[in-house]
Amino acid sequence: MEFINKNLPYILAGISLGGQYALISIGYTMVYGILRLINFAHGDIFMFAGFAMVYLAASTPLYVSIPLVIIITVILGFLIERIAYKPLRSAPRMSVMISAIGVSYLLQNLAWYFTSGLAKQYPKIPWISGSITIGSATTPIVTIITPILTVLLVIILVMLIKYTKIGMAMRAVSKDFETSQIMGININSVISFTFIIGSFLAAISSILYFTSYSTVTPVAGAMPGLRAFVAAVFGGIGSIPGAVVGGLIIGMCENITKGLGWTTFSDAFTFALLIIILVAKPTGLFGEKTTEKV
Amino acid sequence: MNMERNGLNNKSTFLAVSEFIAKNKIGFLLIIVLYSALFILEKMMPPSSMLFVVLKKGAIYALVAVSMNLLNGFTGLFSLGQAGFMLIGSYTYAIFTIPVEDRAAVYQYFDGGIIRFTVPVFIALIMAGVAAGIFAFFIGLPVLRLKSDYLAIATLGFAEIIRAIFQWNKLGPITNGSNLLKKFPSFSSVLFPFTVAGISIALIVLLINSSYGRAFKAIRDDEIAAEAMGINLAKHKLLSFVISSFFAGVGGALLAMYQTTVQASAFKAAMTYEILLIVVIGGVGSITGSVISSFLFIACSEWWLRFLDSETYIGSFKVPLLASGFRKVVFSVVIMVIVLFYNQGIMGTREFSSEGIARFFSRIASRNRKEGA
Numbered sequence: 304m305e306f307i308n309k310n311l312p313y314i315l316a317g318i319s320l321g322g323q324y325a326l327i328s329i330g331y332t333m334v335y336g337i338l339r340l341i342n343f344a345h346g347d348i349f350m351f352a353g354f355a356m357v358y359l360a361a362s363t364p365l366y367v368s369i370p371l372v373i374i375i376t377v378i379l380g381f382l383i384e385r386i387a388y389k390p391l392r393s394a395p396r397m398s399v400m401i402s403a404i405g406v407s408y409l410l411q412n413l414a415w416y417f418t419s420g421l422a423k424q425y426p427k428i429p430w431i432s433g434s435i436t437i438g439s440a441t442t443p444i445v446t447i448i449t450p451i452l453t454v455l456l457v458i459i460l461v462m463l464i465k466y467t468k469i470g471m472a473m474r475a476v477s478k479d480f481e482t483s484q485i486m487g488i489n490i491n492s493v494i495s496f497t498f499i500i501g502s503f504l505a506a507i508s509s510i511l512y513f514t515s516y517s518t519v520t521p522v523a524g525a526m527p528g529l530r531a532f533v534a535a536v537f538g539g540i541g542s543i544p545g546a547v548v549g550g551l552i553i554g555m556c557e558n559i560t561k562g563l564g565w566t567t568f569s570d571a572f573t574f575a576l577l578i579i580i581l582v583a584k585p586t587g588l589f590g591e592k593t594t595e596k597v
Numbered sequence: 598m599n600m601e602r603n604g605l606n607n608k609s610t611f612l613a614v615s616e617f618i619a620k621n622k623i624g625f626l627l628i629i630v631l632y633s634a635l636f637i638l639e640k641m642m643p644p645s646s647m648l649f650v651v652l653k654k655g656a657i658y659a660l661v662a663v664s665m666n667l668l669n670g671f672t673g674l675f676s677l678g679q680a681g682f683m684l685i686g687s688y689t690y691a692i693f694t695i696p697v698e699d700r701a702a703v704y705q706y707f708d709g710g711i712i713r714f715t716v717p718v719f720i721a722l723i724m725a726g727v728a729a730g731i732f733a734f735f736i737g738l739p740v741l742r743l744k745s746d747y748l749a750i751a752t753l754g755f756a757e758i759i760r761a762i763f764q765w766n767k768l769g770p771i772t773n774g775s776n777l778l779k780k781f782p783s784f785s786s787v788l789f790p791f792t793v794a795g796i797s798i799a800l801i802v803l804l805i806n807s808s809y810g811r812a813f814k815a816i817r818d819d820e821i822a823a824e825a826m827g828i829n830l831a832k833h834k835l836l837s838f839v840i841s842s843f844f845a846g847v848g849g850a851l852l853a854m855y856q857t858t859v860q861a862s863a864f865k866a867a868m869t870y871e872i873l874l875i876v877v878i879g880g881v882g883s884i885t886g887s888v889i890s891s892f893l894f895i896a897c898s899e900w901w902l903r904f905l906d907s908e909t910y911i912g913s914f915k916v917p918l919l920a921s922g923f924r925k926v927v928f929s930v931v932i933m934v935i936v937l938f939y940n941q942g943i944m945g946t947r948e949f950s951s952e953g954i955a956r957f958f959s960r961i962a963s964r965n966r967k968e969g970a
Binding site: 401412415582 | 669675739742745747749755757760764765766866873877881923928930932933936937
């Protein structure tokens, strides 16, 4: 019991961070499932949402700025797909990935240009910035809200994919790109919709994440993005429950390594986990097996 | 009998070499002209000129970009670990060349470190490459089985792990923890990086034109077909990975010499992305393309486009947009335009060669003759 009391703050923070990673990694896993592309720019979309909030909250009340942030982020994700990925649909996978790296570079440099590279204070959001006491531990409210919100959003998303027409189209496209095209599915709208969902979740995650970290910098999206990608691989790329479980595990691991005083190694540990998974079980926890056809 | 055969062999190698030189006469002439031009330039211009900064850094980046192109462009292995191997190279070089009497000052938190000897610069450069190569061997064994984008993310991960290990305080007596390494020998003449990078790039070109190089290209074009033709995939991929990392290590050592200080925190994934973008601008699969684009990239970022970063007034009119950071925005837009609309880069997969120039001029000449007639 004493162990739990002592470590409760770390465990709670880990779960909450894991929930935030899970929301980002759904964006990765869905895009990879459909386009077979690691969307390197996804972490920067997340960072962009953070900055949008900083600037919007300075001039508008929160009930306006939060929906605006979400809308702007969704538009950004949609535009990135249309401008940077769509023209390369028939190009080799390497070019699309380079394009994604280019977009990430552009977004980071743009953010640097507009903020002069300074860290910006994230606005306080009254409903989630306060603290709450559970047992002997005092934690910010955001650590309680994140897992609840994550579970809620994931349930909605799974329902969407399972029971709606567009969800069925998404499943078809991720199974077989060409055949689904022949069957009359409008691939472009399905892909756009995937990016819209991914960006929507990234925007929500950024609100939760930056509330607990309090500052935004132009490179703030790079590492959370990579960790979320690791989470997606861990859970099995293309699988939404997998992304959630992966996100929780990565978030917990990060906080445990930090709690043990190994901060320098928290990223290294994440990547070590990735490499072990890739070598031992490349399909991840819930991933489907793919076979190579000659 | 034996001696005779040896003599014969020597003779035939000699013949082959002289034939090779004769065949590439213009090329060798151009190289000699380039180096003497550099030599004269250095005597004439003030050493603080921006030109030398560009030339030095450009040569180093050219080497690293070519080494990455060997992997990405010629073997088709999409690896993003270059910064990690450069880090190993630069640290190996720095650790083994800091003069013994300066060690106490550099390793001030670690009692002067545990390495109490130095090696000559040349040997340290090779050691830098070998150290990176050895790491690449052990990383490559598990990782090279992975497919394109998984390979990219795994090598990126390894680069991050290497960076964390080098910053680890427990290794401080060797790596100086997260503190700077400094006071190791560096170069002042632009000829030094040009010579080292030139020799290394020449070796890579020879490798690419050998049977190994053809095997690499076969793997790039179609793995399954290459395997069916009897190419040992694992062996050749590992070979390409280790050689590429060797030269990245040498490039890292040169970078350390150029900067005169080394710190692990500088070798971030962003550095790999930068090199990747240089390769893409030059053309994936073109050595000369990578070299040209390295010099262009460095010249633009260090010199020609610097004005974009400072606020400028013409009379009382403030030029819009110009502010700190704008240069990189312009840069990234240019890069996106290249990636989207000119995905061949400057050179595509073609090479810039002396014969090519000769052919070009003779074509112009013959056209002129026709028009004249």
